[in-house]
Amino acid sequence: MNPFQDHSDEELLLLIRQDSEQAFTHLFNRYAGKIASLAFSKVRSEEITQEIIQEIFTAIWEKRHKLEINTFSNYIFLAVKYQAIDHLRRQIRIKKHSLLLKAFVKISEEETLKTVELHELEEFLQKGIARLPDKTQKVFNLNRFEGKSISEIAIKLNLSEKAIKYHISKSLKDLRLHLKHFLMTLML
Numbered sequence: 001m002n003p004f005q006d007h008s009d010e011e012l013l014l015l016i017r018q019d020s021e022q023a024f025t026h027l028f029n030r031y032a033g034k035i036a037s038l039a040f041s042k043v044r045s046e047e048i049t050q051e052i053i054q055e056i057f058t059a060i061w062e063k064r065h066k067l068e069i070n071t072f073s074n075y076i077f078l079a080v081k082y083q084a085i086d087h088l089r090r091q092i093r094i095k096k097h098s099l100l101l102k103a104f105v106k107i108s109e110e111e112t113l114k115t116v117e118l119h120e121l122e123e124f125l126q127k128g129i130a131r132l133p134d135k136t137q138k139v140f141n142l143n144r145f146e147g148k149s150i151s152e153i154a155i156k157l158n159l160s161e162k163a164i165k166y167h168i169s170k171s172l173k174d175l176r177l178h179l180k181h182f183l184m185t186l187m188l
Contacts, residue, residue, distance in 0.1 A: 002026060009072035016064050024064075027072070028057050035080045042084035052083040090147030097144060121182070128178035132171050139167035140175075 004012060004026035012030075015023035032053055039049040056079045060067065069075045129137055135157075142148040142156065143164075150168070154161045 013067070013069060013072060016060070017067070019064070024057075024061060031073075031076050032057075035076055038077060039080050039084055042081070043087055048087055052080060052087065056080065056083060086147075093147040094145060124182050125175065125179065128175050129171075131178070132174060136167045136171050136174075139164055140171035143168055 004015075004023055007015070007023070007026070009027065009030075012023045012027045016027065035056070036049055036053060039052045040046065043049060043052070056076065059079075129140060132140060138157070139153055142153045143150070148156070150161050150164045153159075153164045157164070
């Protein structure tokens with residue numbers, strides 16, 4: 001029999017604040033299935049659903065000492081809702097960037113598309129990203145491909161927002177230069 005079975009959510013949260021991994025595991029098991037169905041109904045992906053659940057519970061564990069939650073069930077369902085919305089926003093940004101990339105290729109559509117396919121440009125862009133310093137690369141990927149905001153990245157990487165802005169600016173400058181060389185090569 002599980003010793004935490006009869007504990008309320010609030011009692012479990014109190015134990016979690018005191019670093020009880022068993023209470024945390026019980027709370028996770030109590031809600032994971034419920035929130036999985038809600039998350040899946042929003043994102044329609046088992047993989048993304050699992051990521052959302054993991055992100056939420058990781059955040060709960062990491063913030064356990066300063067977490068103040070009145071009603072855990074309300075909190076967890078709202079967290080799923082906002083994580084799903086964030087995911088959908090990131091997907092929209094990624095599609096938007098993909099469309100911009102395709103529009104960029106259409107600069108000289110007749111000549112460019114005859115000599116180079118879109119995947120070659122994307123491959124060249126990936127090589128440009130790979131040439132960036134590790135931290136700049138990580139910031140760029142979080143911002144442009146995962147759709148994270150400057151403040152989210154700053155928190156995640158434990159850097160100042162000014163440093164994040166610097167890395168984004170540096171990556172864009174370097175990639176523009178990299179792509180410029182690519183386009184110059186095509187024109188020759």
